[in-house]
Amino acid sequence: WIGSSGSWFGFTDREGYYSFTGSEPDTITVHATGFADWTGVQPENGESVKLAESVFETGECIQVTATRGSLVNAVPSTVVLLKDELAELSTEGMESLNGKVTGVVVREYGGSMPVVSISMRGGDPSQTDQMVNGVSITSARDGLPTGLFDPAVFSSVEISRGGASGVNGSSGSAGSINYLPPLSSQPLAFTATSLSSGSVYFAGKFRGYAVSLRRNTGNGGTVGYSTTLLATGRYSNVRYGFLGAAAAGDIEGPQWSAETEGNREQHQIECWSTVSEGQFEFSINGGAGRMKYLQTAPFSADDTHEDQRAGASAVWNGPVTVKGCLNSTWLNSTATDNHSIVSGTLNASGKTGIFQGNLGCMVEDNGTPHYSGRITVAEQLFTTGFTAHTSVFTDYRIPTVNDLYWPADGYVSGNPDLRSERSTGAEAGLKLNTTLVFSEVCMFLTDSRNLITWLPGETGVWSPSNVSSSLSRGIEFSTGFNTGSTFLRSTVSWIIATDETENTPRDGMLLPYRPEYTWGVDAETQVMWSVVLKAGLTGMGKRFTDRTQTEYLPEYTVADFTLRRPLSGTTAVEVGVRNAFNASYQETNGFPGQGRTFRLTFEYTGE
DSSP: EEETTTEEEEEEETOOOOOOSSOSSSEEEEEOTTTEEEEOOOTTTTTOOOOOOOOTTTTOOOOOOOOOOSSSTTTTSSSEEHHHHHHHHHOGGGGTTTHHHHHEEOOOOOOSEEEEEEEEETOHHHHHEEETTTEOOTTTSSSSSSSOOOGSSSSSEEEESSSSSSSSSTTSSSSEEEOEEEEEEEEOOOEEETTTTTTEEEEETTTTEEEEEEEOOOOOEEHHHHHEEEEEETTOOOOOOOEEEEEEBBBOTTSOOOOOEEEEEEEEEEEEEEEETTTEEEEEEEEEEEEEEEEEESEEEEEEEEEEEEEEEEEOOOOOOEEEEEEEEHHHHHHHHTEEEEEEEEEEEEETEEEEEEEEEEEEEEEEEEEEEEEEEEESSSHHHHEEEEEEEEEEEEOOHHHHHHHOOOOOOTTOOOEEEEEEEEEEEEEOSSSSSSEEEEEEEEEEEEEEEEEEEEEEEEEEEEEEEEEEEEEEEEEEEEEEEEEEEEEEEEEEEEEEEEETTTTTOOOOOSSSSEEEEEEEOOOOOTOOEEEEEEEEEEEEESSSSSSOOOEEEEEEEEEEEEEESSSSEEEEEEEOOOOOOEETTTEHHHHOOOEEEEEEEOO
């Protein structure tokens, strides 16, 4: 494992090589079981680090197993974002993922309390699962997290494209996001950021704890406040964690509507604990979320949604890993009334040689089973650094409570007869990873059936139904190099996501808000006086806003620049500008993207 300042970057390949995909630290730590840790200045190209053997005082090597959620080991098409990238997501929003991670399209809109929509490989945002340390934080109400969590409190985040990861029983059928908390060795570190828009951010970490305080300003001038608290620890063979978030602020409506006045409050807490005994692990987790929406103009609305969750699981880490889970959810809403959901999940995963796979089954309280599975073949080819992989998977998505029970009000109505979605896909890819150059290309195909789609009926009332099918296919490509003083990375995704519902006018049409292509270029180099210049370009093609391709949002390109200068060995200052050329674009219909915004950041990185 390669790390620095209490955070792990990743692990080497089979030959012991590791390539940084961002700015390189001054010193690194190398850790391997059975050897003493090595800490020092990164060796020059062509040089190696030799570790000294080190055994336990008893002379016995004790194998320790754990089921900490990890998408890297389960899904080949997984990207890991580290401290610098998480800081960017925190200050520039989740929409900065566009053009940086292949196959991902993000829309973030709605003012100081934004709605964040993450689509992977042409899938619906509700097909993306979001987790913390392998524990799902999405709500059964709408398939999204209730809380507004600041990415800055985490040490890294895994973003995988493709379903059936096997990490979580209700994994996303299009992809998954897994946030990982800071390590117990994390030294004291913090950042303070001020934006020209009026937003102010502060985030700090120490050991297994992290906190964030934010003043958020929307594109229309609305103001909101949010905080995130994360605490993790370990006592003997017990690991535990707590994550909480609270936010409140004003909302913004689309430009084409009457001026909207209102505010929203969102709160969420998650707790988890795991006890390890030999090859067995026993876990419990629980959480609660609350969202209150109050609108006074152009019409009045007052909605409150609450949900509580509890779960327990047992794991056997034998020749294969077997995990059984029992989960319960209780929901109370002024719109959808009271509902409860009970489900049980059984999942088995394992690896032998070049083959790796998992198989899972989830049973609802009404006895309906849902199956998922993935098989992956991965092997190193030709020479050091090349790895080829291919995967096939099948996964499901059950309807949300809003899909099933939203009350009929003359405009929209839920559908209690909805069936679960079924997605089946395949991918094949090739990776090159050396000390200087990295590159990856992946082709994929995903077929989704029984898609839950909200469409207007004969009376004009919108209601969800299982009348749609879709087909997504495409190519994801990324490449770059890192010489130590200069870093360059470019990405491009070409994805065709079409509606395949036969005998309808939309058959063969592109799905709304699924651009055919996204791209990005990031560069970083040291210029003078220890100043590091970072530059980035991201863009995407036009996005249709309806299902018959009659209306669309045009393509756009956004440029970002940052200057960073260390003040000492542990402090640095950054000056940056987002959307430097003030490009005009829309996140979604009627919601403009962020205009030119200047940023000043002070960072203390710890010892």
